[in-house]
Amino acid sequence: MTPAGPHDWDAALDHAFASGQEAALAEAYRRLSPLVFTLALRSLGERAAADDVTQEVFIRAWKSRNSYRPEAARLPAWLVGITRNAISDALSARMRRQELEHAAGQFVGDERVAGPPAADVEAVADRITLEEELDRLGDPQKAIMKLAFYEDLTHDQISSRLQLPLGTVKSHIRRSLSRMRTRLEVGHEAS
Numbered sequence: 073m074t075p076a077g078p079h080d081w082d083a084a085l086d087h088a089f090a091s092g093q094e095a096a097l098a099e100a101y102r103r104l105s106p107l108v109f110t111l112a113l114r115s116l117g118e119r120a121a122a123d124d125v126t127q128e129v130f131i132r133a134w135k136s137r138n139s140y141r142p143e144a145a146r147l148p149a150w151l152v153g154i155t156r157n158a159i160s161d162a163l164s165a166r167m168r169r170q171e172l173e174h175a176a177g178q179f180v181g182d183e184r185v186a187g188p189p190a191a192d193v194e195a196v197a198d199r200i201t202l203e204e205e206l207d208r209l210g211d212p213q214k215a216i217m218k219l220a221f222y223e224d225l226t227h228d229q230i231s232s233r234l235q236l237p238l239g240t241v242k243s244h245i246r247r248s249l250s251r252m253r254t255r256l257e258v259g260h261e262a263s
Contacts, residue, residue: 086142089133101130104148108155115159121166125158132158165207172200205252213248216241 081103088096108129112122132154133140140150202221206214212234219225219233227245231238 081146081148083142083146086140086147089147090137090140090142092137097130097134100133100147100151104151105130107148108151111152111155112159112162116162116166121162125155125162128158128161129155168203172203176200209248209251212236213244216244217248220245 085096085099089100105126109122109126112125116122133151206217216230219230227238227241231241
């Protein structure tokens with residue numbers, strides 16, 4: 073028996089999902105994860121990456137279920153939108169990784185040349201670590217921190233750019249820095 077797909081969707085499942093019923097999440101995953109996986113696999117070309125995106129889509133959907141409005145869209149359509157965003161994020165992360173690997177490869181290049189200055193190697197390592205930590209933050213924290221780190225914007229400028237209250241921006245920066253510091257300290261102690 074083939075699992076039912078989005079074409080024979082029961083609207084009651086939309087409302088059950090929106091109200092936080094875990095059985096609705098399980099049923100949505102059972103019925104829609106093949107579609108999400110296929111979209112991700114076609115875009116990313118790697119099964120492991122498609123598996124990661126599939127998991128990420130359902131995690132994002134469940135965490136943001138309070139913003140889902142069944143009267144505006146059926147759950148399959150809403151999940152496809154989240155899938156597109158997750159695929160875009162995965163492609164962006166892949167591109168950043170490739171750029172960082174390329175930059176790191178520049179240092180290894182010609183064996184006849186003495187190694188790069190230690191400060192340059194440290195800068196690349198710090199950049200990679202920072203990128204990984206920023207990717208672990210959710211939105212809007214990730215967007216706020218990238219504006220602060222990479223565009224060197226002030227709290228006021230970030231508040232204006234993202235149309236968020238100044239206090240919210242300051243709180244997100246403070247909490248994000250604290251989380252990142254804790255994770256980096258734990259990671260440093262473990263290595």
